[in-house]
Amino acid sequence: MRNENKMTKLFIFLWVLSFPTSASTGSHSAWVLVTYIKGNTQFPEFSITVMLDDITVGYYDSETRTYVTRGNTTNEDDMYNLGDNTAIRELLYDHLVDKLRSENHTNNLVVYQILGLCELLDKDKSGPFIIKNAFSGSTTDELKYFDGKFTYNGPLKYTEQESDPALQLLMWYHEVFSYPNCLNTLRSYLKKRGAQVKRKVKPRVRLIKKANSDSRGFRVSCLATGFYPRHINLTLFRDEQPVADHEITGGDLLPNDDGTYQMRKSLEISAADKHTYTCSATHLSLDNKLDIDLEYQGETFKQVISSVLVVLALGLVLITVIGVIKWRRRRHSGNT
CATH class of the missing domain: 2.60.40.10 (Immunoglobulins)
Structure with missing residues (x-):
């Protein structure tokens, strides 16, 4: 639990929450953040955090080797969940390890992250699908799919006429598998946890x-x-x-x-x-x-003084009334 909280604060807040999202009440998103750390740190080497909007719904790390759901869950909560899929976890882990080896970093501490998210807009309209890769908190490349079109920013070659074969394969994979699966996951979570992300709390x-x-x-x-x-x-x-x-x-x-x-x-x-x-x-x-x-601060002090004066004044009035009553009673008994 301690590692999960620290990972959430360090990576989710600094990177994910800074990522712009729609403020529309009808727009919701599913997030998967994969983190690989190589070096002497207090954090797990490998972790996956799954989120619905800004609520953590599941977490896995290489220390516990267990995927744990968070919040108000049911037995059906993870039927589409990337974080609870062992084969996908192993694939992502191997990918990040190979990436570290191929780039031959000499830094004492290396952090790789992959962020995947999809959105449902108002009236259940399919929104953007985004994949981001980052090194030590800075984005290295970004792939976005929306309205049947891809946009890409990164080191690979990509134009409307020509693109890197590896990038073409990746686009096809995300279009036919990752994007539909992410939307299914998002719709599934919204059926079970919609009350959590649709709640309104006054400031x-x-x-x-x-x-x-x-x-x-x-x-x-x-x-x-x-x-x-x-x-x-x-x-x-x-x-x-x-x-x-x-x-x-x-x-x-x-x-x-x-x-x-x-x-x-x-x-x-x-x-x-x-x-x-x-x-x-x-x-x-x-x-x-x-x-x-x-x-x-002076107003607060004045309010306190005013309250005290009111209490004292009421006390004096009460004492006066009691005194008058006693005096009348004594006078009445003396006359009789």
Whole structure:
């Protein structure tokens, strides 16, 4: 479990989550990430991570030699699963080992990765199919198939008139086998786990102002956390006008441990700044745009003081009322 979590954070987040995907609510994707590491590391030599959108649904590595499903699974979950196919696993492993030998790397640490993904667009329309190869986190070549056409970027020769025979064979293989199999896998997962990737969780949004000892000014931070799906539009306004991008720091999408996401955007301001600031968020889980005004530490203190004064005032009123009642009772008993 520890190795799986580390592999997911290191490779899935840095490479896969940075890969652009559609923000459409009707678009979904299946991902397979194959990683081979040669060198002295804490990670397994060979691993496969299978994902539905951004949810890990299966994992295999060369240390446990066992494919493990993740999340809400059924016995039928892996009928099409690449990660649970021993023959394909061995083929991928041999391919990456041979690649290392042929290129004769002298580095102490070598990382090869293969990323395969396919998408279903709105109304179950077949979307793009993409195969990427990477070395140490950088893409070396990419093959894309969509609407019956291939595009390729890499070292092999490819034009509409002529292409490398090995590349032609690879294209044929992906068109008649890999692409249909990936779409079948994706449709199968969506039937069983659609509720997981179609769920909507509202963001918790705050706008905070904190003192910056280095600049003797302040840092205004717009924070949204706990939201799903991961697509969110977070904007910082100054006097009802969007703050320019070059003034903003942060803005990276980060995962939470519970499967939701967070994003923070910050702005440095001077101590004399008198502008008003607002944080605005739009998300699929929200019916309307969510606007949050700045939270000053002084305001919180004032609210506490005001609450205490209200309680004290009510206490004084209550004591006065009780005193009046007792006085009337004593007066009434004295008259009788």
